[in-house]
Amino acid sequence: MSQANDVIDRISPAAISSDEFRRAGHRLVDQVAEFLDLLPASPITRGESPSAIRETMDAARPLPREGSPTTDLLDRAATLLFDHSLFNGHPSFWGYITSSPAPIGMLGDFLASAVNANCGAWLLSPMASEIEAQTVRWIAEMLGYPTGCGGLFVSGGNMANLVCFLAARAAKAGSDIRSRGVGGARLRAYCSSETHTWIQKAADISGLGTDSIRWIPADEEFRMDMEVLRTRILADIETGDKPFLVIANAGTVSTGAVDPLGRLASLCREFDLWLHVDGAYGALAAIAPEPAALFAGLSEADSIAVDPHKWLYAPLEAGCALVRDVSSLRGAFAYHPPYYHFGVEAINYFDLGPQNSRGFRALKVWLALQQVGRDGYAQMISDDIGLSRAMYECIAENPELEALSQGLSITTFRYVPPDLRMDSNFGDYLNDLNRELLTRLQRGGKAYLSNAIIGGKYALRACIVNFRTTLQDVKELLPLVVRLGKDLDGEMRRQSEP
Numbered sequence: 001m002s003q004a005n006d007v008i009d010r011i012s013p014a015a016i017s018s019d020e021f022r023r024a025g026h027r028l029v030d031q032v033a034e035f036l037d038l039l040p041a042s043p044i045t046r047g048e049s050p051s052a053i054r055e056t057m058d059a060a061r062p063l064p065r066e067g068s069p070t071t072d073l074l075d076r077a078a079t080l081l082f083d084h085s086l087f088n089g090h091p092s093f094w095g096y097i098t099s100s101p102a103p104i105g106m107l108g109d110f111l112a113s114a115v116n117a118n119c120g121a122w123l124l125s126p127m128a129s130e131i132e133a134q135t136v137r138w139i140a141e142m143l144g145y146p147t148g149c150g151g152l153f154v155s156g157g158n159m160a161n162l163v164c165f166l167a168a169r170a171a172k173a174g175s176d177i178r179s180r181g182v183g184g185a186r187l188r189a190y191c192s193s194e195t196h197t198w199i200q201k202a203a204d205i206s207g208l209g210t211d212s213i214r215w216i217p218a219d220e221e222f223r224m225d226m227e228v229l230r231t232r233i234l235a236d237i238e239t240g241d242k243p244f245l246v247i248a249n250a251g252t253v254s255t256g257a258v259d260p261l262g263r264l265a266s267l268c269r270e271f272d273l274w275l276h277v278d279g280a281y282g283a284l285a286a287i288a289p290e291p292a293a294l295f296a297g298l299s300e301a302d303s304i305a306v307d308p309h310k311w312l313y314a315p316l317e318a319g320c321a322l323v324r325d326v327s328s329l330r331g332a333f334a335y336h337p338p339y340y341h342f343g344v345e346a347i348n349y350f351d352l353g354p355q356n357s358r359g360f361r362a363l364k365v366w367l368a369l370q371q372v373g374r375d376g377y378a379q380m381i382s383d384d385i386g387l388s389r390a391m392y393e394c395i396a397e398n399p400e401l402e403a404l405s406q407g408l409s410i411t412t413f414r415y416v417p418p419d420l421r422m423d424s425n426f427g428d429y430l431n432d433l434n435r436e437l438l439t440r441l442q443r444g445g446k447a448y449l450s451n452a453i454i455g456g457k458y459a460l461r462a463c464i465v466n467f468r469t470t471l472q473d474v475k476e477l478l479p480l481v482v483r484l485g486k487d488l489d490g491e492m493r494r495q496s497e498p
């Protein structure tokens, strides 16, 4: 046991000299710079199995009793990660909606950790809290949302949507729902069948239950059917249910569809419902000149969720929840226990969301917004959309591929052997073929797509949220998919022969 005298000249195992810190840091920065240079020529993934990964990193090793030198550890961590990760920063990564991270964001995270501001309370993070507030305002400005809105950073789209969902619940059901619980409150939330699965988690966590979700079918362009929505709301009111919330998508996950925001806003006014827009992926396309018209009505939303770790290219994690009136966040989250004595003239973020201690997620976004500027983001987002359309057009011209949808920067398609093109009896076969094709494509590490189901068809889905992608990368995808499809089709036909 150490005595108090030993602690006078304290040598803590975690402390390192500033020289060692410089050496280790410079070395790491050099390694990261080289990693970024090599990225375009590296495989996106090596498709290794969980057991292979565990073996490589010696998963079963017990916690060492004694410490190790900083540089050795960082070297080993960098090697493990550079050699065995999946790289969403690769120019041909178009799976899910995960963006290529902006280098300035990597450095921003480093700086944020060094200062270690606790953005729960203003007193603990005076500059960081103000930077977060400014970043929230700038994001609102990009969306054409009132800059007097409230908002905060959270981990991502799921949390941003949940925060807004809870704000809607307190605002429309009365904030005593927070003390009494939901009990038998027959609150109902309306969203299209294309809505992301966060809605189920939010309905569950909030105590409303997933049966409170009214799934409204989408039209052939994947947008909420307004007639069905109105009919359903009226029918629910008739039977004593309490509609409180309509969720609009500004860029659905599968096809990039934008619900009719202006019409949904007037319907919400008519029935006194909260309009929430899930713009986790797509809302920022509102700054690009060409798709801007789709987003008319966004400014009328009561709340918006948007993900800086998608189209603002922030490294994970960064989500942002915006509400028209900041008091709706306080109405949903604030408590004032006696041990908190923080002033009220500034924002204390613990009052506005579920977190208490909070990291400084806004810094990387604040830096990137200034490095690139509004015009720079408009250009990058327009370029992503343009590349996605170019992909769709090349696919449409290819006799072995079937183009299925194109919205914002998402294109879906599938491989169809030419002799099956006109034959509708092979639906299941084509679904199996494309499912396996996707698995092989992902494992191959040259280009990375994910999947969607489009009108019952298993589709390959490319979502370009990647400032590193070029037209050349897009063009190289097609022969790759065709070759995999052809090989696989041959194998599957041989297997099914008697």
Ligand SMILES: *Cc1c(COP(=O)(O)O)cnc(C)c1O
Pocket: 097, 155, 156, 157, 158, 159, 196, 198, 251, 252, 253, 278, 279, 280, 281, 282, 307, 319
């Ligand atoms: C990505 C996404 C989400 C979930 O966001 P996370 O950041 O993954 O938590 C929700 N809704 C939409 C429309 C999305 O694109």
